[in-house]
Amino acid sequence: xxxxxxxxxxxxxxxxxxxxxxxxxxxxxxxxxxxxxxxxxxxxxxxxxxxxxxxxxxxxxxxxxxxxxxxxxxxxxxxxxxxxxxxxxxxxxxxxxxxxxxxxxxxxxxxxxxxxxxxxxxxxxxxxxxxxxxxxxxxxxxxxxxxxxxxxxxxxxxxxxxxxxxxxxxxxxxxxxxxxxxxxxxxxxxxxxxxxxxxxxxxxxxxxxxxxxxxxxxxxxxxxxxxxxxxxxxxxxxxxxxxxxxx
Numbered sequence: 001x002x003x004x005x006x007x008x009x010x011x012x013x014x015x016x017x018x019x020x021x022x023x024x025x026x027x028x029x030x031x032x033x034x035x036x037x038x039x040x041x042x043x044x045x046x047x048x049x050x051x052x053x054x055x056x057x058x059x060x061x062x063x064x065x066x067x068x069x070x071x072x073x074x075x076x077x078x079x080x081x082x083x084x085x086x087x088x089x090x091x092x093x094x095x096x097x098x099x100x101x102x103x104x105x106x107x108x109x110x111x112x113x114x115x116x117x118x119x120x121x122x123x124x125x126x127x128x129x130x131x132x133x134x135x136x137x138x139x140x141x142x143x144x145x146x147x148x149x150x151x152x153x154x155x156x157x158x159x160x161x162x163x164x165x166x167x168x169x170x171x172x173x174x175x176x177x178x179x180x181x182x183x184x185x186x187x188x189x190x191x192x193x194x195x196x197x198x199x200x201x202x203x204x205x206x207x208x209x210x211x212x213x214x215x216x217x218x219x220x221x222x223x224x225x226x227x228x229x230x231x232x233x234x235x236x237x238x239x240x241x242x243x244x245x246x247x
Contacts, residue, residue, distance in 0.1 A: 001037045002234035004060065004093055010233060011062075011226060014107075015100040020128075022099045023070040030067070030084065032093035033059040039238040041227040043219050044245070045094065047083045052241050054090035061087075062230075064109075064223050066096025097226065102172055103128040107225035109172040113191065113218060116150040117143070119168045126178050129171035131187060137164040140189070140209050147191060151217035158200050161188045161209035172218040176210070183208045193218040194247060216245035 008028050012018075017026045040053040044065040053061045067083060076084070087094055102109050105121065110130040114121050118135045125131035138146075140159045147155045168189050169182040175192035176199045182190040183206040190208060193215035203210045220240075227238040 001035050002236050004032070004034055004036050007036055007060065007230055007234055007236075008093075008095060011095065011097065011230060014229070015097055015104055015226075017097065017100045020099045020103065024066055024068050024096065024098055026066075026097050026100055027095060028093060029096050030087050030092070030094035032087065033091045036060045036093070036234075037236055039227050039230060039236060040241055041223040041238060042241040042243060043216055043223060044243070045083070045096065046243065047079075047086055049241055049243060050083060050086040050090070050092065050094075053092055054086065056239060058092065058239070060093045060095060062223055062227055063094070063096050064098060064101055064219050066098070067094065097222075099128050101222040101226060102219075104222070105130070107222060107229060109219050109222040110170045112221040112225060113150065113170050113172060114168070116221075117146050117168065117170075117191070119170065125169045125185070125187075126171060126175075126181055129169060129175060129178065131167070131169045131182075131185065133167050134165065137166045139163065140165060140211075143168075143189060143191075143209075144211055147211050147213045151213040151220070153214055153217050155211045155213040156195055157212075158195070158203040158210040160204045161207055165189050165209065172222075173215045176212070179203060179206065179208060179210065191218075214245075215247050 038058040040058040041062040121132040169187040173193040
């Protein structure tokens, strides 16, 4: 058993949340029980997730994509009421870390993707991504296969870069808008979650590969690493809930 506020303070400091201007609040979004013995983590908030957490007797839910976004209406509609009611009824705390969890150079989504793909991280790429060199050059087919193994789904590939890939930029989730920057900084490929409509032609004209492994699929690693770090620090149980999303 651990104190909720101590867990959240630990995660806030670890991820340096104050360094990021996000479009949704990071940290605690809904207050629940003071004491925590089990954490449930997942990529995105949903009523189905909260119901699972309640059934699992969890006191804290940790997600990458939380409930509240600047682009969302301020009205608590039926959908939001049901989500909140599920949390309230089970006395569950909801904690969300978005950009700060993408960017962390040890347990962030992008750093962990880099590790799985054999990319030696040289430093940040853009605001939340990472960039670096492969331990050994590969073809686009080999890199795409490595992405598929890592995210457990076949990626969308625009194979328009060099024959041998040496330098890789990684931005999980919706990172396709960083393609021009990747080209300008000399990367051979951009690995991201989802492509945008202009991505295919931009990749062709810039001469850079794009491998899009899925927004959900490329953001599964960070919440698990953070939950494990919290569990090790505070001696609580944790569980990852897989709610697959084809996007």
